[in-house]
Amino acid sequence: xxxxxxxxxxxxxxxxxxxxxxxxxxxxxxxxxxxxxxxxxxxxxxxxxxxxxxxxxxxxxxxxxxxxxxxxxxxxxxxxxxxxxxxxxxxxxxxxxxxxxxxxxxxxxxxxxxxxxxxxxxxxxxxxxxxxxxxxxxxxxxxxxxxxxxxxxxxxxxxxxxxxxxxxxxxxxxxxxxxxxxxxxxxxxxxxxxxxxxxxxxxxxxxxxxxxxxxxxxxxxxxxxxxxxxxxxxxxxxxxxxxxxxxxxxxxxxxxxxxxxxxxxxxxxxxxxxxxxxxxxxxxxxxxxxxxxxxxxxxxxx
Amino acid sequence: xxxxxxxxxxxxxxxxxxxxxxxxxxxxxxxxxxxxxxxxxxxxxxxxxxxxxxxxxxxxxxxxxxxxxxxxxxxxxxxxxxxxxxxxxxxxxxxxxxxxxxxxxxxxxxxxxxxxxxxx
Amino acid sequence: xxxxxxxxxxxxxxxxxxxxxxxxxxxxxxxxxxxxxxxxxxxxxxxxxxxxxxxxxxxxxxxxxxxxxxxxxxxxxxxxxxxxxxxxxxxxxxxxxxxxxxxxxxxxxxxxxxxxxxxxxxxxxxxxxxxxxx
Numbered sequence: 001x002x003x004x005x006x007x008x009x010x011x012x013x014x015x016x017x018x019x020x021x022x023x024x025x026x027x028x029x030x031x032x033x034x035x036x037x038x039x040x041x042x043x044x045x046x047x048x049x050x051x052x053x054x055x056x057x058x059x060x061x062x063x064x065x066x067x068x069x070x071x072x073x074x075x076x077x078x079x080x081x082x083x084x085x086x087x088x089x090x091x092x093x094x095x096x097x098x099x100x101x102x103x104x105x106x107x108x109x110x111x112x113x114x115x116x117x118x119x120x121x122x123x124x125x126x127x128x129x130x131x132x133x134x135x136x137x138x139x140x141x142x143x144x145x146x147x148x149x150x151x152x153x154x155x156x157x158x159x160x161x162x163x164x165x166x167x168x169x170x171x172x173x174x175x176x177x178x179x180x181x182x183x184x185x186x187x188x189x190x191x192x193x194x195x196x197x198x199x200x201x202x203x204x205x206x207x208x209x210x211x212x213x214x215x216x217x218x219x220x221x222x223x224x225x226x227x228x229x230x231x232x233x234x235x236x237x238x239x240x241x242x243x244x245x246x247x248x249x250x251x252x253x254x255x256x257x258x259x260x261x262x263x264x265x266x267x268x269x270x271x272x273x274x275x276x277x278x279x280x281x282x283x284x285x286x287x288x289x290x291x292x293x294x295x296x297x298x299x300x301x302x
Numbered sequence: 303x304x305x306x307x308x309x310x311x312x313x314x315x316x317x318x319x320x321x322x323x324x325x326x327x328x329x330x331x332x333x334x335x336x337x338x339x340x341x342x343x344x345x346x347x348x349x350x351x352x353x354x355x356x357x358x359x360x361x362x363x364x365x366x367x368x369x370x371x372x373x374x375x376x377x378x379x380x381x382x383x384x385x386x387x388x389x390x391x392x393x394x395x396x397x398x399x400x401x402x403x404x405x406x407x408x409x410x411x412x413x414x415x416x417x418x419x420x421x422x
Numbered sequence: 423x424x425x426x427x428x429x430x431x432x433x434x435x436x437x438x439x440x441x442x443x444x445x446x447x448x449x450x451x452x453x454x455x456x457x458x459x460x461x462x463x464x465x466x467x468x469x470x471x472x473x474x475x476x477x478x479x480x481x482x483x484x485x486x487x488x489x490x491x492x493x494x495x496x497x498x499x500x501x502x503x504x505x506x507x508x509x510x511x512x513x514x515x516x517x518x519x520x521x522x523x524x525x526x527x528x529x530x531x532x533x534x535x536x537x538x539x540x541x542x543x544x545x546x547x548x549x550x551x552x553x554x555x556x
Contacts, residue, residue, distance in 0.1 A: 162490075162491075163490075163491040166490070166491055167491070202556070208389060209385070209386075209389060209456050212385035212386075212388060212389060213385050215385070215405075216384075216385055216405070219405055219409075221405075221409075243389075243392040243393065246392045246397045247385075247388040247389050247391070247392045248388075249397070249403060250383045250387075250388040250391060250392070250397070250398060250403055251383055251385065251388055251403065251405060252381065252383075252403045252404040252405040252406075252409055253405070321438050321441075321442065322438075323433075323434040323435050323437065323438050324434035324437070324470070325434050354441070354442070354445065354459070354462060355441055355459065355462045355463045355466050356463070357463050357466040357467055357470070358467060358470075358526060358529065359466075359470060384459075385456070386455050386456040386458075386459035386460075387459060389456055389459070389460070390456075390459045390460045390462075390463040390533065391463075393460065393529070393532050393533050394463060394467070394529035394530075394532065394533060395528075395529050395532075396529075
């Protein structure tokens with residue numbers, strides 16, 4: 001997100017110039033941050049414990065043991081201070097991703113992660129308040145320097161978590177999709193792809209890719225695509241079906257389509273498919289018989 | 303990048319080993335046609351396993367190869383099209399219609415043998 | 423990560439280089455092998471159009487990081503060639519001004535998620551296409 005960083009640093013620059021302008025004798029923002037970092041390092045043990053206590057009080061991270069929370073809190077605390085010191089969020093981003101990877105499978109929710117980061121921001125702000133409360137002017141300057149950095153940290157961690165969560169969800173969706181359409185090998189060189197349910201363009205695409213890979217790995221010569229279980233097919237999906245048949249042929253496999261309903265046949269004709277060129281057979285049984293003939297097996301009629 | 307052409311019995315085998323430029327493809331076309339005439343080959347196999355992309359130019363050139371070779375009495379089989387490449391080809395509308403395809407070299411040879419058996 | 427890369431395209435060798443670069447960038451951005459092949463194929467078509475019609479031009483790659491973690495790749499194929507007389511005709515299947523299969527632009531459009539073309543007679547053509555990671 002280069003755009004965001006640019007705006008941030010521009011804000012920070014404006015911020016800095018404002019402070020310098022208002023307080024000709026005062027410290028620069030980086031000096032303030034350095035002082036702040038020193039304070040947070042000195043009181044690391046105390047502040048960290050306070051933070052962990054507040055996490056417990058707020059009933060956050062319930063899925064994790066006390067010991068784990070303490071360990072993660074230590075790492076987050078140190079990364080947090082490091083960001084304040086260097087202004088560079090790369091390490092924190094990497095850590096947030098890694099942390100998310102570990103805790104998402106355990107059911108930690110987005111609000112918990114955002115919650116603990118906001119708690120830390122609060123714990124640290126309170127400690128700064130306690131330290132500088134006698135010098136109100138300075139307190140203001142310290143908080144001015146602290147806040148944008150703290151917000152940026154909270155944002156980094158939250159975004160990292162949400163992105164990781166989305167990735168996990170996508171992965172799960174993928175796994176479910178793969179499960180819902182098995183490519184079956186009924187005998188050597190013969191694959192059956194029974195399609196059941198609603199096919200959207202995304203699933204159709206997935207099916208195609210899955211089938212093409214299966215053709216190669218199983219060295220399939222004939223594929224029977226059974227669409228008996230498909231009630232309706234829009235033009236986009238019908239196009240996909242045609243593309244799947246064509247792509248399979250490019251790999252060297254013959255496709256037989258079975259279970260074509262009159263409605264779907266109509267759709268195919270509408271988009272200009274020459275059904276005479278497509279290998280269609282009434283039902284799955286008939287399709288398998290034809291496949292076996294193509295493969296040179298003798299079909300025994302019972 | 304020259305494509306090696308191997309003669310095995312009455313079949314010529316051209317194995318593409320890397321991404322080909324348009325000029326390479328045209329060179330392959332003339333080399334194959336010349337050698338089919340020279341060796342009186344009955345079949346040609348073009349192995350495209352290593353091809354990263356099959357765009358409209360490559361597709362058109364393969365079609366031309368197949369047609370020119372057919373005019374000289376031989377069959378062409380394209381083998382080894384990768385799943386991703388096939389997927390992209392059909393979306394681009396390239397289906398190599400009229401050219402036989404096979405999974406790999408072995409299958410391509412089997413196809414040509416089967417064909418010559420049925421004809422003779 | 424979000425740096426632009428540009429390739430000068432003047433010969434059929436450059437067409438290969440451009441699509442190889444595009445594939446590498448797509449894989450780097452996390453696209454699947456299959457998506458990377460779609461992208462590489464589209465680049466091949468666009469870069470060849472540059473060589474065939476304008477003799478030279480550029481292909482620029484722009485990795486995208488959109489909202490909500492969306493990742494994409496934009497490819498800009500630009501030339502200062504003769505331009506296209508009738509853009510809408512060039513976007514119809516079956517049209518080609520050089521006697522080819524005429525599948526260039528409509529095919530590219532199908533391979534990618536977003537497609538934009540700007541062309542002016544005598545001053546060149548710019549095609550901008552984007553693919554988003556699924």
